[in-house]
Amino acid sequence: MVERKLNTRRSGFNISDDEWSFSKFNVFSKGDDGTLLLYNSYTGAFGGIPKEEEMNVKKILKEGYFGKPKGIVNDLISGGMLVKKGVDENNRAELLRQTLDRSDYLHLILMPSEECNFRCVYCYENFPRGKMEESVIKGVITLIKSRISKLNHLTISWFGGEPLSEPEVIYEITDSIMDEIKKHNITFNANTTTNGYHLTPNLCKQLLKRGINIHNITLDGLEKDHDMARRLKGGEGTFNVIINNLIQLKNTNLNFKINIRCNFTQNTDINGYILYLNKLFSNDNRFNVFFRPVGKWGGPNDANLEVCEGREAGRMMLDADMMAINNNLPVALLQESLSPLGSVCYASKPNSFTIGADGTVYKCTVALESDFNKIGKLQPDGILDLDFDKLALWVISGSSEDNICKNCFFRPSCHGDSCPLVRIESGKRPCPKEKEHIKNTLKIMWKQHTMYNN
Numbered sequence: 001m002v003e004r005k006l007n008t009r010r011s012g013f014n015i016s017d018d019e020w021s022f023s024k025f026n027v028f029s030k031g032d033d034g035t036l037l038l039y040n041s042y043t044g045a046f047g048g049i050p051k052e053e054e055m056n057v058k059k060i061l062k063e064g065y066f067g068k069p070k071g072i073v074n075d076l077i078s079g080g081m082l083v084k085k086g087v088d089e090n091n092r093a094e095l096l097r098q099t100l101d102r103s104d105y106l107h108l109i110l111m112p113s114e115e116c117n118f119r120c121v122y123c124y125e126n127f128p129r130g131k132m133e134e135s136v137i138k139g140v141i142t143l144i145k146s147r148i149s150k151l152n153h154l155t156i157s158w159f160g161g162e163p164l165s166e167p168e169v170i171y172e173i174t175d176s177i178m179d180e181i182k183k184h185n186i187t188f189n190a191n192t193t194t195n196g197y198h199l200t201p202n203l204c205k206q207l208l209k210r211g212i213n214i215h216n217i218t219l220d221g222l223e224k225d226h227d228m229a230r231r232l233k234g235g236e237g238t239f240n241v242i243i244n245n246l247i248q249l250k251n252t253n254l255n256f257k258i259n260i261r262c263n264f265t266q267n268t269d270i271n272g273y274i275l276y277l278n279k280l281f282s283n284d285n286r287f288n289v290f291f292r293p294v295g296k297w298g299g300p301n302d303a304n305l306e307v308c309e310g311r312e313a314g315r316m317m318l319d320a321d322m323m324a325i326n327n328n329l330p331v332a333l334l335q336e337s338l339s340p341l342g343s344v345c346y347a348s349k350p351n352s353f354t355i356g357a358d359g360t361v362y363k364c365t366v367a368l369e370s371d372f373n374k375i376g377k378l379q380p381d382g383i384l385d386l387d388f389d390k391l392a393l394w395v396i397s398g399s400s401e402d403n404i405c406k407n408c409f410f411r412p413s414c415h416g417d418s419c420p421l422v423r424i425e426s427g428k429r430p431c432p433k434e435k436e437h438i439k440n441t442l443k444i445m446w447k448q449h450t451m452y453n454n
Contacts, residue, residue, distance in 0.1 A: 015086040020065040020073070023083045025093075025409055029442035033450070037442045038081060042092060042412040044339040045079030048446060093412045096340055097397055100349050104152040107352040109365060110140060112169035114161040114357045118195050118238065120230045122263065124299040124366060127161065132169050132357040135380045139359060141176045142382030148180045155189045158212070159354070159365055164198040167206065174210040191216065195230065196242040201252050208254060217242065218261045221268045222276060229263070229294075243280075250284055258287050259332040262320070263294045265306050270320050278327040285452075288332035291320040297366055314433035318440045325448050334434075334445055343414035343432045347421065350395045353384065361386065363394040364421050372424065394420050402429060410435040 029037040035048040036057070049057050053072050065073055065082060076082040083089065114129040144154070158170055174190070181188045188211055196217035204215075219242060220226045227237030249256065260277070264270055270291070281287035293313035296302040308316060321331045336342045346352045347364040354362040361376040361384060362368060372393055376386035398416025399405040405416030410432075416423070419430035434441045 015084050017084070018067060019085040020069070020077065020082040021085045022061045022064065023081055024089050024407075025412055026061070026081050027409060027438050027442065029439040029446075031443055031446040031450075035446065037446050038079075039338065039438075039442050040080040041338070041410050042089070042096070042340060043080035044342070044413075045081070046338070046442070046445060046449075047079070090406065090411075093399075093415070096412055097399065097415045100341065100344065100351075102351070104150060105155075105351050106144075106147060106151055106153070107155045107157070107346060107349065108140070108144070109157045109159050109346070109352070109354040110163075110173070111159050111161055111354070111356050112163045112166040115165065116160055116162040116195070117165060117197060117232060118162065118230055119233050121301050122229065122294050122297060122299055122305055123301075124297040125161070125368060126300075129357045131166050133359065136355065136357065136359040136378060137169060137172060139378045139380045139382050140173055140355060142380070143378065143384065144177050144382075145180055146382050148177070148184055148186065151184070151186050153187045153189075154181065155191075158190070158192040158194075160193070161357075162195055162198070163192055164194045164203065167198075167203060170212070171206070171210065174212070178210070190214075195238070196245060197238055199242075199245050199249070201245075201248050201254065204249060204252075204254055204256055208256060213255065214257045214259070216259045216261060217246075218263060219243075220263050221270070221273045225268050225273070246287070247280065250281065250287070256286055260287060260289045262289065262291050264291055264308065264316065264320070265294050266308050266316075267306065270316070271323065274320070274323050274327050274329065277324075277329055282328035285330060288330045289324050290332045290334075291317045291324075293317060298369075311436065314437045315440075317433055318437050318444060321444050322447065325444065325451060328451075330452065331444070331448060334441070334448065337432065337434045338413060338441070338445070340412050341415070343410070343418045343434065345417055345419055345421075347394050348397070348415075348417035350391075363391070367421055367425075373421075393424055398423055398430070404429060408435075410438070 023040055023042065025041040027039045031037055031048060036054050037048055039046045057072060060073060060076065061081065064085065069077055073082065112132050115127050163170065190212040191214035192212060193216045199215060199217065218230065220229045223239040226239040230238055232238055246258065262273065277289060293308040293316065294305060295307055296305055324331055354365055355378050356362065359378040360374055361378055362373050363375055364373050367373040372390055375390040376384055379385055398420065399411055402416050405411060414432055414435065416429065418432040422428055422430035
């Protein structure tokens with residue numbers, strides 16, 4: 001018989017039951033109102049410490065806690081800020097990352113059309129195809145139906161090109177699967193990424209009937225800034241049509257959510273833009289905003305673009321966030337980006353696939369012409385014919401080999417996978433801007449929390 005001997009240095013039996021210590025995933029900050037803020041990236045817990053408890057909490061977190069938990073110690077334990085002494089938090093983070101491999105979840109990013117009515121100056125697409133082929137539509141429907149009995153969650157994101165230029169494709173696919181979704185009682189979420197030009201109340205109503213209630217549109221500043229960046233194919237401006245659609249939507253009672261993205265440069269009049277949106281939408285929480293710097297994303301005009309990069313881009317983004325909140329405009333995606341796995345890019349998730357109009361399967365919606373991103377083909381019978389060597393480039397965790405990511409306080413949120421494309425193409429570590437400016441990000445979250453939860 002083999003003699004069994006416990007290795008107490010590595011065993012979970014070495015974990016204390018009554019001694020607690022500071023989590024490596026904790027971050028402190030201060031709100032504008034002076035409140036001590038505490039965040040844990042493993043649990044996503046975030047909150048302000050009451051003034052009368054501040055010194056006590058600092059002492060507990062610095063020195064640890066021994067004994068039966070009571071009072072605010074219970075809150076710190078439930079929030080993950082205190083962990084049992086001896087716990088391997090890196091193992092916890094790795095187990096969390098492995099939940100992305102779950103087989104009961106499917107995310108499809110579908111391109112009803114790869115053509116677009118816009119020609120944005122920073123666009124990276126070359127619009128090789130129009131409407132999704134009938135054989136691909138059939139393949140998508142068959143794929144979903146073949147997997148649906150094993151799913152608990154299905155998310156469909158409509159992308160392009162411009163997805164709303166071909167609404168009949170959206171209707172056909174969604175209508176074909178709704179009975180199966182109801183039959184198997186799965187959670188279904190759907191959204192669009194659209195330029196907003198076709199998003200009229202009538203179209204929005206038709207989409208809502210099919211469970212498509214979130215729309216991500218882009219409005220790059222006031223009319224002058226926007227129309228310089230986002231023009232029709234013929235060169236005409238688009239600002240007024242989009243704004244008119246949004247105003248008409250505001251005047252309905254439809255239950256949608258619209259996230260308005262502003263791609264900014266150093267010359268964008270962000271202040272004027274926020275004040276303008278404040279007058280239109282500040283009393284309507286169906287409208288949210290968020291800000292991202294224009295980048296050189298691989299388009300033919302990259303050499304001519306004025307872009308804002310590095311830490312300055314992050315600072316401008318967070319300054320815009322704070323100004324928006326101060327002007328009663330909720331900032332979208334802020335809480336989500338700090339939640340566990342919240343900053344992991346869709347392209348690095350094993351059960352997320354982008355399907356083009358001709359059935360080409362991609363992981364990333366940016367590098368559409370890169371061969372390493374073309375990971376397979378959807379067959380008419382619903383089979384995903386995949387190149388698993390290419391797939392592995394995207395889904396092997398960045399934190400598995402990168403020691404900086406492995407030991408980072410933000411690991412549970414992004415796992416080094418906030419943008420696998422950056423890591424594949426450049427070998428550089430893709431840190432999200434929220435992490436690079438974590439203390440200011442927490443300050444902004446606290447401001448939003450106090451404004452909308454009091």
